[in-house]
Amino acid sequence: MNRKWFHQFSATALALLIVALSFTSYATPQPPPPSRSSSKVMQIEKDPHTFASPAEVVVKHLDLDLNVDFKKKQIGGKATLQIDNKTNAKQLRLDTRDLTIEKVTLGKSATPTTFRLGDEVKFLGRPLVIDIAYDTREVTVYYHTSPTAAALQWLEPSQTAGKKRPFLFTQSEAILARTWVPCQDSPGVRMTYHARVQVPKDLLAVMSATNPTRVNRRGVYEFDMPQAVPSYLLALAVGDLAFRPLGKRSGVYAEPTVVDKAAYEFADIEKMMAAAEALYGPYRWQRYDVIVLPPSFPFGGMENPRLTFATPTVLAGDRSLVSLVAHELAHSWSGNLVTNATWNDFWLNEGFTNYFENRIMEALNGKNYAEMLAQLAQQELQDEVKAISTEHPEDTRLHLELAGRDPDEGMTDIAYDKGFMFLRMIEATVGREKWDAFLRKYFATFAFQSMTTAHFVEYLRANLIKGDQALEEQLKIDQWIYQPGLPDNLPKIHAVEFDKVKAQLQAWQAGKPAKELQTQGWTTQHWLYFLSQLPASMSKAQMADLDAAFGLSKTGNSEILFAWLMRAIANKYEAAYPALEHFLTSQGRRKFLKPLYTELAKTAEGKAMAKRIYQKARPTYHSVSYLTIDEILK
Numbered sequence: 001m002n003r004k005w006f007h008q009f010s011a012t013a014l015a016l017l018i019v020a021l022s023f024t025s026y027a028t029p030q031p032p033p034p035s036r037s038s039s040k041v042m043q044i045e046k047d048p049h050t051f052a053s054p055a056e057v058v059v060k061h062l063d064l065d066l067n068v069d070f071k072k073k074q075i076g077g078k079a080t081l082q083i084d085n086k087t088n089a090k091q092l093r094l095d096t097r098d099l100t101i102e103k104v105t106l107g108k109s110a111t112p113t114t115f116r117l118g119d120e121v122k123f124l125g126r127p128l129v130i131d132i133a134y135d136t137r138e139v140t141v142y143y144h145t146s147p148t149a150a151a152l153q154w155l156e157p158s159q160t161a162g163k164k165r166p167f168l169f170t171q172s173e174a175i176l177a178r179t180w181v182p183c184q185d186s187p188g189v190r191m192t193y194h195a196r197v198q199v200p201k202d203l204l205a206v207m208s209a210t211n212p213t214r215v216n217r218r219g220v221y222e223f224d225m226p227q228a229v230p231s232y233l234l235a236l237a238v239g240d241l242a243f244r245p246l247g248k249r250s251g252v253y254a255e256p257t258v259v260d261k262a263a264y265e266f267a268d269i270e271k272m273m274a275a276a277e278a279l280y281g282p283y284r285w286q287r288y289d290v291i292v293l294p295p296s297f298p299f300g301g302m303e304n305p306r307l308t309f310a311t312p313t314v315l316a317g318d319r320s321l322v323s324l325v326a327h328e329l330a331h332s333w334s335g336n337l338v339t340n341a342t343w344n345d346f347w348l349n350e351g352f353t354n355y356f357e358n359r360i361m362e363a364l365n366g367k368n369y370a371e372m373l374a375q376l377a378q379q380e381l382q383d384e385v386k387a388i389s390t391e392h393p394e395d396t397r398l399h400l401e402l403a404g405r406d407p408d409e410g411m412t413d414i415a416y417d418k419g420f421m422f423l424r425m426i427e428a429t430v431g432r433e434k435w436d437a438f439l440r441k442y443f444a445t446f447a448f449q450s451m452t453t454a455h456f457v458e459y460l461r462a463n464l465i466k467g468d469q470a471l472e473e474q475l476k477i478d479q480w481i482y483q484p485g486l487p488d489n490l491p492k493i494h495a496v497e498f499d500k501v502k503a504q505l506q507a508w509q510a511g512k513p514a515k516e517l518q519t520q521g522w523t524t525q526h527w528l529y530f531l532s533q534l535p536a537s538m539s540k541a542q543m544a545d546l547d548a549a550f551g552l553s554k555t556g557n558s559e560i561l562f563a564w565l566m567r568a569i570a571n572k573y574e575a576a577y578p579a580l581e582h583f584l585t586s587q588g589r590r591k592f593l594k595p596l597y598t599e600l601a602k603t604a605e606g607k608a609m610a611k612r613i614y615q616k617a618r619p620t621y622h623s624v625s626y627l628t629i630d631e632i633l634k
């Protein structure tokens with residue numbers, strides 16, 4: 001906690017004390033003594049990215065009544081919050097950012113109350129401080145969003161597949177929910193929700209909740225999320241959407257021209273669900289659907305409960321990139337069920353999920369396939385550690401220190417892949433049987449709760465290590481979690497499939513033309529490995545030889561194209577530049593954009609080209625992406 005935070009905190013405490021003292025002299029009914037429910041409060045660690053004080057008053061349920069206005073690029077209406085006032089607090093503090101608050105009322109009687117918006121704090125927005133009575137159970141905030149709300153992307157028809165209708169989607173993780181809903185925007189707070197959303201008549205609205213599958217005449221949709229979820233999982237998408245069922249519990253939404261391709265790509269979802277349940281226990285969210293969004297969606301996927309949001313760049317046409325769906329599905333346990341308490345504990349979400357994703361892929365496609373994914377992840381981890389270590393070695397620790405920073409900044413591949421390797425190392429050390437039993441119990445014990453890193457470690461020691469000193473020393477837990485870099489018990493991974501790739505690579509480097517290499521039966525992962533092992537510096541002729549033989553610049557597989565374009569930039573292979581420009585202007589996934597622009601920015605000509613392309617592309621990117629690229633090209 002830095003000084004500024006502390007001042008803010010102590011000023012609030014003082015104000016609360018004064019208010020409390022002044023109230024005692026009135027002849028109003030006296031509040032009953034505070035009812036601290038102690039055991040769960042223990043888990044509430046101070047979240048540096050919220051203004052809320054959930055240990056005092058906590059939101060239990062949210063009821064949204066919203067209108068979506070595409071002309072104004074505005075969501076407006078009211079949010080009714082059911083609260084539990086544990087300490088007879090006189091104020092409810094919510095997070096907001098770029099919201100206009102029109103009025104606030106208390107209770108079913110809708111009695112207006114006073115409120116104030118505190119000063120703007122960088123990244124965090126402004127606290128909304130609402131005066132409440134000790135017996136207030138319900139608070140209604142009337143508000144509307146700003147056209148530049150960071151969570152929202154309003155797409156012109158030209159940015160959609162159909163080109164005829166506009167589209168809106170939200171992205172709330174990590175701390176962007178507050179830009180479209182006034183809430184306690186901390187992953188340590190969970191609430192159930194209901195929503196009524198009014199949209200233009202021929203568009204469909206879907207949320208991270210129970211969903212409709214077709215448009216209705218009034219353009220009004222109702223949603224329920226009966227399981228308590230943190231605010232970063234609030235999500236809404238509105239557009240010209242069609243639905244295709246995939247199985248009893250699953251289906252896919254997308255624009256009408258995309259939905260059949262999506263249904264083909266994701267045909268294995270029911271198998272993934274069965275595999276996941278066999279590993280770590282029942283799926284607790286009833287349905288699992290996926291929505292394929294327009295190409296500007298800034299992430300590969302987002303684990304919005306009941307409805308994963310996904311990039312269309314995952315639609316390779318051959319189901320070769322669906323580990324992304326396994327990943328988002330795995331979050332239904334790691335993340336959505338057991339949730340990182342603060343963004344410092346992000347690895348508890350993503351590291352567990354990457355591990356779990358790999359186990360699902362192994363169950364579906366076998367060990368050899370899963371080992372290819374694991375080895376590629378480990379390679380990426382080693383590159384990432386190298387890249388971060390020069391300037392921010394502290395960001396290579398699993399447990400992060402993000403106070404005072406934009407959480408987005410510190411949330412790198414470390415949480416994903418170092419977390420994955422840490423859990424894989426434990427599995428290898430104690431054996432799969434013990435480890436899986438431990439994880440099953442972990443998910444069952446902490447379902448619908450939040451988890452801190454310290455609490456996880458304590459639980460691990462109590463339930464897996466159980467005082468075994470030799471095991472404790474072998475695992476090096478503290479080194480993995482609290483120290484930078486990679487400990488020497490990093491698991492060794494050898495994907496036997498990649499031996500074939502290595503042999504062909506050697507042949508090529510010894511002078512064999514690319515078109516004579518034996519690449520039959522190679523999967524996307526073989527190609528990604530091939531591309532990753534190419535020499536750093538290659539001649540134009542070598543690049544052209546590979547391109548002509550394998551059609552790399554023309555591939556429709558986004559991961560292969562990305563890896564190839566990185567090589568093209570590094571080696572100034574100009575024949576691929578039109579493909580590069582097309583890729584940068586036709587999709588907005590940050591994971592692809594950031595490295596490509598960074599690579600371009602390394603040379604003067606590259607940077608000039610990047611700036612020219614970016615000028616055109618920036619208006620089509622989501623803020624999550626363009627804020628990152630702005631920094632690279634400034």
Ligand code: BES
Binds near residue numbers: 411
């Ligand atoms: N929860 C993340 C996306 C995210 C992380 C959004 C941090 C905002 C802040 C999601 O589950 C994810 O990890 N997506 C990955 C894909 C995955 C296969 C690694 C992505 O978008 O690249």
Ligand code: ZN
Binds near residue numbers: 327331349350353
């Ligand atoms: Zn994830």
